[in-house]
Amino acid sequence: MDPRGGAPGRDRLSALPVDVLLLILLRLDTATAGRTSVLSHHWRRIWALLPELRFPADADLRLVASALAAHEAAISYLDVRALDAAPESVEACLALAADRLSGRLVFRNRVSPGGNADGDGETGGFHLPCLDKATAVSLDLGFLGLAVPTTGVFARLTELSLLHVRLRCSSWGLSDAVSSRRCPCLQKLSIDYARGLANLTIESQSLLELNLQGVDGLQQLIIAARALNKLHLIHSSVADGGPLVAVISTPQLVSLGWVDLYGSTSILLGNWPRLENLHSSFNVYSLHDSWINHGFLRLLKRFQFIRHLHITLLYLKDIGNFQYAMEDLTKLPCLTSLSIMVRHNGHAFGASLFHMLRICSDLKMLVLSLHNQVNCIVPDPCPSGCVCDQQPSDWKTEDLTLNCLQAVSIDMEGSDHQVAFVKRLLTWAVVLKIMCINFDCSMSECKVKELRQTLSSFARPETSVKFYMFQNEGMKFSGTKYRLAP
Template sequence: MEPGGGGGQDRLSALPDDVLVLILLRLDTTTAGRTSILSHRWRRIWALLPELRFPADADLRLVASALAAHEAPISYLDVRSLDAVPESVEACLALAAGRLSGSLVFQNRVSPGGNAGGGGDGGTLGFDLTCLHNATAVSLDLGLLGLAVLTTGVFARLTELSLERVRFRSWWELGDAVSSPRCPCLQKLSVIYAHGLANLAIHSESLLQLKLKDLYGLQQLTIVAQVLNELDLGHCFGADGGVVAHISTPQLVSLFWVDLHDSTSVQLGNWPRLQNLTSFFLVYAPHDSLLNHSFLRLLKQFQFIKSLHIRLVYLEQNIGNLHYALEDLTKLPCITALSITVNDKGHAFGASLFNILRICSDLRFFVLELDDVSDSEVPYECPSGCVCDQPSDWKTEEFTLNCLQGASIDMEGSDPQIAFVKRLLTWAVALKHMQINFDSSMSECKVMELRQTLSSFAGPETRVNFYMYENEGVKFLGTRYLLAP
């Protein structure tokens, strides 16, 4: 720009194409496309972008036009739509297939009052998923649009596939598509909240991580994956069971299981390398709780597990007429690390933790996390005389955790919780390190008081680190290190 002048040279347009591409990559694709009207020099620059990101609620007709005009290979494509119809989605994916050589993310949101599944017959007719020959990662959240996977074509480079909120039109096709003959490089597969998969059979020589959750209508499941090391299975077998499952994963290391387990219909094979198990348990439940019984049956399969994570859930109601289910948990595999996430719904949980810890004689590390997720907007208040703190002898009964050396505890500052932490400090006679994580809702005065109180209960040579959860992260509050006299 010349001094005092109203115009000047267009030095930006003189830059090389690759520099202009780097500038446009900082914009969403719709905005970048508008630069084509600036001059003849800019007309084709946006079409050279290797990454295309369309803004939320993008018009898929405009997305299709942009893909048709685009010239360069696409390493990343991100499309977010609202109330999409199957024909538009199919058209966009077909146009992308020829140039996509990297990752695809597609999300179809359903507006409030909108028709999940695309409206009309979108959930039943849906669209065909073209074979994305060169894609390396694909994530499709379809808002319950109908989907069929073509029976031909090889996803030669695909390593990650995520499918969420899908109505499958042909139940036999997905297993064939994700198995090794058609997905020879697939390492991560996730299918969440899907309808129409009556039969899912996966035979993979490359799959390392598999997540299957909320598969409605599933009747038969087969997983043969020789190198799989992580399996996450939840709410797939239905409330009444009845699903026939065969799972052969001899290299499995980590298992997340929140589902029914009937040894007559669910064959799990051997897991000699299993180190981590995560599951779910209702503390108070009907005597015939299928989920609880399934968890207990699952535990019996193992003699040793390095790390066990249990999510303890209390019902948000008066639990006095329910069975105290932890009475049925009389034995655990030999474990070195125990992590418990408590969703207490306002109930006291000290007695429950005591009942679990006293059967963990080899425990070396313990983690207590608090989950305050509620089923209702109004917090539940535990009624006076509730049975949740029974039996009360845990407050006085003595036992020792001779091997426990480290612990991490979340604290909200309730009296029952403070009582439990004090007892833990007396049971853990060899404790060397403890981390206390105070909830951000606690007052500074309360935090200072608890720091002093809990430090006084810690044994000789116990290092206690205090932290405070805050919106921007975790703040370190200091260390109390008590030396032996």
Template sequence: MSTEQSGGCGGGGEVAAKRAKASDDESGAGGEDRLSALPEDVLVLILLRLHTWEAARTSLLSHRWRHVWTLLPKLSLCFFPESRRLCDALYASEVPLRYLLIGAPDVSPQSLAAWLLVAARRVFGELLLTNLFPERSVEDSDDEEEATEIGAFEMPCFEKATSISLDLGFLAISVPPNGVFARLTELSLSNVRFHGPGDLGDAVSSPRCPCLQMLTVRNTRGLDRINIDSESLRILELKNPRGLRQLTVVAPALRYLSVMQCFLDDQNQPIPIVNISAPQLEFLSWVDTYDPSSVHLGNMEHLQTLETFFFVYGPHGFTHNRACLMLLPRFKAIENLTLSLAYLLEETTCSSGCICDQPTDWKTEELSLNHLQELEIGEFRASEHEVAFVKRLLNWATVLKMMTVTFNHSITENKAKELFQIFRSLSKPGVCMKIYIYRKFRKVLYAPEN
């Protein structure tokens, strides 16, 4: 082992070079390489002090070092050159990996398929794989989608991994039709085009995924239906699975459910069919269409927190608002309600029957919110109607314990102080009130002088 071979391998490489040089000075050209003679587990301990890429470069030192780096229990490979050579070397090893991070720009389908095979063979802990392609988006043309699906490949079955996070940059994969993800507890799929006959719902249900506790699906294409039957699932997050028309979830242990923009962008498509059976659910975030004739949420008597949103101004019969108004009466007793007041980005001319012209009976109407304990309001602009509405809420919520208001960045500190005093005077004794304002575009907790 020579100095030229070891140089450039980080701190560990320099040490190896110096030791080898000292040995050569003592014994001549045929001196013994004492470092390479160390036991393999000791060499692994040395490489643990290096970054993954530096450790991989030690494979160039000699035949003895060629595969030592592949024995490391944790590997982070980002923006790596010669990926095929590294991939082949990792596949040849049988040492379990507790952690594998792979991140590279514009990975080809062939390369991605090869890396997933390595991960399925080696990872018995956590896998994170990200295809960095900022120029591709879910709004790509149908021609590109068709071209992408030509290169679609089947995702392998991960029999040993416990946590998987895949961000594929909208490359196309098909779900394996069989096999058991025996140890998997967490699965996150982002920016994926699903292709082929495989069924995601079948793959993540209890018979094939008996330990799954957390499932996240974001920004996907190709999923027209998701049918999940899981005894173990506790957290489910669905955001913008474009084209989804049917959602069925049977999850007796589910505690947290978030459904966001799953059906909003497809209003011209057939009415979505949703059936949720989650009797232990405690948290529900529903930012989507809702019609009780087609969306069945089942028995949720343990629900504690509900999140949804409402457009303050918009056309008469606005789909988003109609969904909110039908969803809220569905729950008679909610301890924590988060209602986000949303505003259209562009000003619109009021049409006939606009909400602006509706009777203002709500100012005198009496509602019973005698179970509401926590109230959170975001992007509060302090318009006359908003302030009046909050005043009514404080009157209706007789057992309120916590109130959090985040003002829009346009609200000055003096205005925030004025409103804080108004809300404090109207709230019941013992209500904890938190007010957030923006200072130089940073959200900070407002602390009144008195």
């Protein structure tokens, strides 16, 4: 008996307003929400009014297509995760979604081990419909072939992301599709690990951010985007026709990420007298003709002032046949802050960091990332007699006065190399106000306690040293950190 006097087994849930029932169903994936249609006649069509549809990993695209065909409301968010999807099934689903999609589309095709992630460039692809009411589209296709529509306007699209895609259209097709004429509101464009794109021309009045990474075979890049303020380019393959030819006109650019892995010697850049942010990389040990290093050095010459420089110092696992290259880096632009990520692969790195600080002694803020782990796995130390032991050792004894450095943040694992460098840094930074030391999740409680005492003893009385500990949440850089009590 109902304790409030009602009849036993009375269906009170169905009496709730439809808006409330939809809020309940939104907490379920769409396949589960659809199964509520068997509860009663009242529930039969409620799921079809959901504004957001989420299909779990490895969804059967035939069922996804059936659900989209039966759906009745506008879709503000559509998320589909498939496994080894057939291109014709993908095309059928997206064609059904095109009429109702009025918001964000996320489609991911996961390729199983041994699955067909490659193709001959002529088969295994599908045509993307013109999603004229979509506001954001993210396609991770597992290198399925993709042909972009040659007609129609993506009138509301502000974000487009293409990942692991094999373009089956001509290069002109994608260039035309992302132009202001057909994407008048596009603000962010990302193309990562794409094939079949030899030439890309972007002419946009609205584009604010552009990310290109690992575009195989890219030979020509032309960017004319007056409003663009963020550009990130990692050119990571040698095209058959030679190095990348780039013409870039972006007068409003304030943030630039540039890593040229294969020597793009024909580059015409716009006038950027000063940058807010520059992201790049440098090989500490390299051959004399290292394209990464030459590209970075050429880039630095363009600027007198960079507010924030973010650089990754790269150490190869085996550096026995390479030369120490830091001496090639003789000058940096005027900086406010410097962020250095050291990918040391177990090698000694004190000399390279000392060199960086010596050529920017007017620095005010320093951020160091010294860990080199994946999922808290410590890399093997370099072998005895490694060439890294022959680095200049003046950093261990030579005085360096950093009389502008006021704030430092360091991520560390607690190795002897790291501790030795931090001790020296505390003696060089004569006006340091605050240092934050972030210990790695792999460190033992005993080790953390020992290092807190040791490093605190090297700090000046006027320096506030704060210690934090990363929490292990599976992926190294997705974890959070918490403050260690004094």
